[in-house]
Amino acid sequence: MSAETGPEDCLFCKIVSGDIDADVVHETATTVAFRDRNPQAPTHVLVIPRSHYANAADLAVGEPETAAHLFDAARAIAEQEGLGEGYRLVFNTGAAAHQTVFHAHMHVLGGRAMTWPPG
Ligand code: 5GP
Ligand code: ZN
Numbered sequence: 001m002s003a004e005t006g007p008e009d010c011l012f013c014k015i016v017s018g019d020i021d022a023d024v025v026h027e028t029a030t031t032v033a034f035r036d037r038n039p040q041a042p043t044h045v046l047v048i049p050r051s052h053y054a055n056a057a058d059l060a061v062g063e064p065e066t067a068a069h070l071f072d073a074a075r076a077i078a079e080q081e082g083l084g085e086g087y088r089l090v091f092n093t094g095a096a097a098h099q100t101v102f103h104a105h106m107h108v109l110g111g112r113a114m115t116w117p118p119g
Helices: 013-018 056-062 064-080
Strands: 025-027 031-035 041-049 087-090 106-110
Touching: 013 025, 013 031, 013 041, 025 064, 031 064, 041 056, 041 064, 064 087, 064 106
Parallel strands: none
Antiparallel strands: 025 031, 031 041, 041 106, 087 106
16 A cells, blocks of 8 residues: 555544455544554554545645544543553554554554654
8 A cells, every 4th residue: 555545545544434344443533443453562552543545744734633532532542452551652644654554543552561762
C-alpha cells in the first residue's frame, strides 16, 4: 500500500465500513478502535478516524476536533483495558517512520513495561 492510497482502496476505510472484519473495542461518532492483528504488547489497539486522512498531520489540519477525539478514545480504552500503570500512544507518520497503512491511526500500547528509545 502506498502513500497515494485513497479511500476507495484503503484497508482501514474498509474496517470503518464493515467490509473487513476487525475486533472493535471502542467506537464514537468520529472514531473506531480495534485490536492490531500483529500485537506488539498485551494491549495493542489502533484508534482511527472514520474519515480518510493519510496520516495524523493531515487529520490535524482537516479535522482537528477528530484528532482530539482519538486521544479521548485512547483514555477510554486505557481505562477499559486496565492500563493504569501507563500506556504509550504512537503515530508513525511517513514510510521512514514505519507507517505502513496510509489512513491516520494512533497505536495504543500497554500491559507491559516500555523501553526507550523505541527503535
Ligand atoms: P503502521 O506501521 O502503519 O504504523 O501500523 C499499521 C498497523 O496496522 C500494524 O501494526 C499492523 O499490524 C496493523 N494492521 C495491518 N493490517 C491490519 C488488518 O487488516 N487488521 C488489523 N486489525 N490490523 C492491521
Ligand atoms: Zn482510509
